[in-house]
Amino acid sequence: MIEQEIKIAVIGLGYVGLPLAVAFAEHFTVVGFDINKHRIEQLTAHEDITQEVSSAQLQQTDQLTFTAKAADIESANHYIITVPTPVDANNTPDLSPLINASELVGSLLKPGDTVIYESTVYPGATEGVCAKILSSQSDLRLNHDFFLGYSPERINPGDKTNTLSSIVKVVSGSNPATAVKVDDLYKKIIKAGTHVAPTIKVAEAAKAIENTQRDINIAFMNELSMMFHELGIDVLDVIDAAATKWNFLKFTPGLVGGHCIGVDPYYLIHKSQEKGYFPQLITTARRINENMSTYVCERILKLMALKQKHIVSAKVLIMGMTFKENCPDLRNTRVVEIVEQLQNYHAKIEVYDPWVDPEAAKQLEQPMTQNPQTDHYDLVVLAVAHDQFLNSDPRKYLNKGGVLFDLKGLLPEKWVDERL
Template structure:
């Protein structure tokens, strides 16, 4: 094959860090359908905060024929000179928790227009086992007129990006790789290995690589569901869950999971992909779906616990001012995708409370657009009957709760993050 020229399709939380990394050694075209996103990146600004401005600017190029560097465009014609296409578009679920593959299919159709003999298409988007070969490859064949594994080839290397994590970044996370033939698998593996500091694991097939990715998030979801269920049980027994987990954690093989709201674009979504595929084979995945039900119920559970504490303190619930600290799906990150804090907000409002949400990381415009919620601008503008720590942003560690609390205020700490003296539970 001629000199490697890579196209990254989708420049979000996964695609941009990968494009930046590959651009340090290869010519890379970064493509996204969002013009606003493209314009921001061309100016060296990543609003997801996954790639520092200096690192991004160091690889940006305005020359589409540069020997290396990142050329960013929303013009699909920029893809035509590429020979490696890496798909990093989001995969979500609909309101019935059924997989939504439209972005993946759309990306495949777009790539097919520019496929040439010998080209390799690599998928990173999280899917159920079999999706690459059953859903994506037929689209590539139909739209291009080429024959799979004769004219073009396919690989799968699941993303392992953790939004907001500045330690486990893309270059130092071991990546699983795979290919549609043994030879292509080696080529895909070599390509990733050339930019990763921690190496790769070459899976024996694309389906194995797909399955490995999806069970990573299923496993975490189930473990969190277990401790969330414990939190519900111990609350009924008037036992502090954090104290129990700390004591149990003294055993060498006890896994240190904590209760919490499980949102985001991976853990709260991916288990449904495996569950849906399992049911196609006639198997109902009880543990996976039970874990999902437990975790999806935590927002309303926390709201109910807060209301109970308020009643115990003889606080009037209807009209009470409640402050929720944090809205993003995880700490120190602006990502609001599938945040479960909104479930808690709506549940508290259903009791008649006046609920305010403060988050120094979330973008007000995005929150309003996605959830119809106005974030409060000023933290210390009011005093509150109840305060809920929902997301453990570093900024909240130094918060002055005395300036926020009314006399008998409830302080509920979901993340066990605040100082013990400040908490009601």
């Protein structure tokens, strides 16, 4: 197939799909599809609430259109699926968005088409679940009538340095020829280069362990934080000292939220248990990180008691709500758990986060404020390391005798009553 004939449909226009659609539109005709009509209206008006793509980027090409109508992507011959892959309340993989997207694409599939998945899954899901849906919906055969690719996303929300084109892209295909074809396609937009995995399962597993490795490393730091706190040692001072060795990995303790690190390990755990192996290290790391919000609240309550401040009816300011710094992403943010636990003690909570879209905050049903009051709060918790907070002095929000807890180790040590 010559390049001029390639037409791409990107299914899912979130943090992953939108930058991908914009990048491919520099070379091909691209239609971005999303079931969220409000999202389509925003993008058509050249607005991106994720702040991953600028208004200028959305206007710079006439090869990119957006739609919520399936009929508008029927003429595509390359479908790239970038929908979320969350877990349910029991931390079991929830493939429903992926299944729905596969059913949609399967109903449109034509002989010769290629379907590429970017969503994070457990090894075997793309071929074992998605390909079967595509075949059943289209009556077409894999590697005979249509072809399958897998190239796991590596988007880091809010990161303006490690962007789509500057991160090496892992690619794979349902057969060697398709792998080459998928590789050639992504080479058009990935300046950092590509890595062709030998199989789709290898590519799936590689993505899953990337975030699982981070989860384990953060869990180690969280356990050190708990241990050294009991020993009366500042864990951040310990980490700074250890980091002077060339091969020390400088992770820091904290809450683990977001769409990947707190989710992907469960996909590996699920598939491994299904096959009869019960992973211990990964499971323990998840348990430690899942419990960090409770641990933080316990530390805060003990600190308040030490300072002779009552948490009941206390005026509390939480600085930051997103799951990470300098990013509007609220997915799986653990700060919500801290708010809810403090509310159980009837504390009067206000959350201040200049990165959060007001409409998104309403969906979380959190008590947001855009103008924290000075000399007002009994407790201020710095929960997210936004740049705006780095350049401010949160002590101005405290009333006389108020307590400042630094969850991120962002503030000068002499300013805070305690830091994680």
